[in-house]
Amino acid sequence: MSEKYLLEMKGISKSFPGVKALQNVNLQLKAGEVHALLGENGAGKSTLIKVLGGIYHAEEGEIFIDGQKAEINDVVAARQAGVSIVHQELVLVPYMTVAENIFLGREPGTKMNVDRVKMSRDAQELLDAYEMNINADTLVEKLTIAQQQMVEIVKAISFNSKILVMDEPTSSISDKEVGFLFETMRTLTKKGVGIIYISHKMSELEEICDRVTVMRDGQTVGTRVVKETNKDALIALMVGRELTNYYTRDFLEPGEVILKCEHISDGKMAQDASFELHKGEIIGFAGLVGAGRSETMKAIFGLAEHMTGDVYVKGKKVKIKSPVDALKYGIALVPESRKEEGLYKVQSVRFNSTIEVLGQFISHLHVNSKKETEITQKYIDMMATKTPSQEQVIGNLSGGNQQKVMIGRWLATSPEILILDEPTRGVDVGAKAEIYSIMNDLVKEGMSIIMISSELPEIINMSDRVYVMNEGRVTGCLNHEEAEQEAIMQLAAK
Known part of the structure; x- marks a missing residue:
């Protein structure tokens, strides 16, 4: 009996004029795991995620969620299928409150009379459920970048998402804030959420990720259990060769x-x-x-x-x-x-x-x-x-x-x-x-x-x-x- 996956992307191919961006790409995600997606810039990671998120439509391949074939033709279909993406560049509205951002476009009440009390209460319940020390009535512009990322995550989860994609979430935050983010991710996975984690920081994999899939030139070149591999092996998969001189520096006597x-x-x-x-x-x-x-x-x-x-x-x-x-x-x-x-x-x-x-x-x-x-x-x-x-x-x-x-x-x-x-x-x-x-x-x-x-x-x-x-x-x-x-x-x- 084959292993059951929360998400399976099988044989995904996508082309743009003159470019084969994805070619027969496969990705499997288990419930409750953090699965890293690695690859050089241009390897196809972003294109694959945009296919999953309904932004692009693949010419070939199939997507299965909880064993059922999913037709993801647009962003709405992706959300209905339980997929949410937290992009590297945050898209919150700074002059609105946390609650208003979480429920933007789907506010409780009517168009003429939004139930702000319920919206604030529901948002606070979500924030508290995932152990985030954030007040739902705070303006987003008053939050740190890390806190804004937490709001993005809660917003994604508020759609009842079971598959969460996080694109370079630690690129602009401090080490302390990274620790807070990782704790939030662990809380999510304990609740059965599957996380696809895109990062160029190899040091983060061992701390937060269970498995890793490597892409190169629009293809998947391997999936590894993080505890059973190492940085050098993953780099070799990513670039197709060993980087023997990663930090190139000749320390010469400086001048005036x-x-x-x-x-x-x-x-x-x-x-x-x-x-x-x-x-x-x-x-x-x-x-x-x-x-x-x-x-x-x-x-x-x-x-x-x-x-x-x-x-x-x-x-x-x-x-x-x-x-x-x-x-x-x-x-x-x-x-x-x-x-x-x-x-x-x-x-x-x-x-x-x-x-x-x-x-x-x-x-x-x-x-x-x-x-x-x-x-x-x-x-x-x-x-x-x-x-x-x-x-x-x-x-x-x-x-x-x-x-x-x-x-x-x-x-x-x-x-x-x-x-x-x-x-x-x-x-x-x-x-x-x-x-x-x-x-x-x-x-x-x-x-x-x-x-x-x-x-x-x-x-x-x-x-x-x-x-x-x-x-x-x-x-x-x-x-x-x-x-x-x-x-x-x-x-x-x-």
Whole structure:
């Protein structure tokens, strides 16, 4: 007798013009388990989940829920079948209450007279049932990112979902909040909910996942019991080879001080931060969420409304009031959020690659298209970006390839100082290894890099020195030999 599954996706295939996104993909989920779905960006994970969620319709294959064939042709059909997806980018309405968000579009009462008392009571019962310490009448904008994710989960469960998909749920939350999220997930699985868990953080698998299915190039290449495998074996499945040099770094003797910042403040999150950067080195910035790392770098790049403090480039004191000033002094910033601060998602790869260097190919209203194409291709090749063409809409690329285009855009400005804010967030292991290798090559050629990262292994293995921040201030600096996780966390909580 075959094993009974809560969900079975059998032989799923899906094509887009010129691309076979999924080819004969199989996935099985048991009730009460957390099943990880791994794969590089572009492996087909998101497409598979969109088929399950009724956003895409597969050309081939079948879906069975509780042993019964399910026809999932749209989002409503998916919800009726018990499937809910908590997307990486939260879709709550910030100026509405938790209760209003949970029951948005299906409020109790009538269209003319919503029963707000019942809505609040029902929402609070759901929150309490899953042990979430959140008041149903609180405005969503008052919640932390982790709490907002909890609300998304409760909203999904309120549809009586038995299959919950979580897409990169820990990408923007602190370690403490991750622990809270995992406890919520364990509560759900005890109630029989099956969870499909998508994450690029391999360290999370052992803690929260039971089994893992790996995808590569639109196909499933294997399913493993988490306790019976290891990180290296899973990476080999994901990329089709072993990554022997995951963190690529040649630690050379750094040169003179190229950037010195003293008492930097933006009047808000950044408070009296001081540090220096040498030519040909990578300095990492570590700290807990809200430590002021990103705000400090934005201030240096001319993005703060009221920046105070002194900035010296190559020993000369400079005034940076805007990003134009920063670029003039050879400073470039790749921002933390591709979606909100970086990409023009409906524009092409070429547009996104060259938007900061228009002066290199536009003169007196004349566009040198050949030069524009050459610039774009140079950084596609340098970053090993996977795209069908330069004209591809960047929003259609995987997250890892979007990030490569973002980095390439700022490299096109020929900076001497490159600030990378969470350069590998939401990026698969293969693309991470490629980005690390590119960073190593850049500093060997004399560039200097500031890297902000919430991933301590990344900070520890890639940095010549590590600055740690807490409450807007630098609390310590560790050299490469001293930079261990315990030492960093002690300074982060100082």
